[in-house]
Amino acid sequence: MSTEQTPAAADGFSYTLTRTLDAPAARVWQAWTTPDQYARWAYAVPGSVEMDVRPGGTWKATMRTPDGAEFPLTGSYTEVAEPRRLTIGMDVPGRPDPALMTLELTEQGPRNTVITLSQTCDTAEERDGAEQGSGMLLDGLAGFLAGGPQD
Template sequence: MTEHDTATSPASADTTHAPQFTITRIFDAPRELVWRAWTEQADAAAWWHPRDIEIKPGSVDLDTREGGSYRYTMVAPDGSEYPTAGTYRELREPERLVMTWGSPGDDDDRVPVITITLRELDGGRTEMLFHLLGIDAAPGDDDVYDGWSSAFDMLDEHLAATAGGPSEVR
């Protein structure tokens, strides 16, 4: 597997100049399977975390409909907990998912927004464009960008186990 995540600077992404970044991945899995990984509780629990971080058992709750919410808690090796929550703003199965991303209790209008666009490719592959609006990050930050990139490695492994094949990262 080759890795080549792409970061988009705010100025090149759009004219709002809001902090943001984009990661593009190609998975060797059908689009419906990638969609399910984002929207089904058992699938999300398997990968919604960077490597070496775990999901607290029983903490994943998804109400996957427009206006519905989700929550989960990541647990670091030192026992630190990171509760995460958001609201689904748009679900256009199996191609587009828009949701907020913050901590429980955050004002949903003031937290970052994630947009996932899934494009079906030849050979049963899927291109995923992950765009996070509200945080400026780049590869090597050891924080948000690298955390999501690592989570997508976990997604790749989850999809390979589910679909039975390796993926390409770009």
């Protein structure tokens, strides 16, 4: 996985994570946009994930940290271009606009997909936390996909 951090004085702090996954783009898309599959790799509480994957559609999930703490997340989809690009907005308390994360999928042959996650945050601390969380998501996704065909 490669990581790039870019301080952008006027626009916040950005990061980009890139990883090659052993699965076709359609399979990666399905894992990211199907509630039961997403819950199995993204540290979500089973049964808590709801997704209306279309521009303007909403999502919600209750996430569980490694120490067992749970916290609810909500947001919406601002861009949906199956199976290549998804822009997800996350509601942040005290922030008028959602925090946006973009994932891009690029097939590299029939069984490999490069996934690129990028996000711009307001502070270096927010960026570092979001980047760590995104890294954990990519780890979980890679492990899930390595398990073979899923529901």
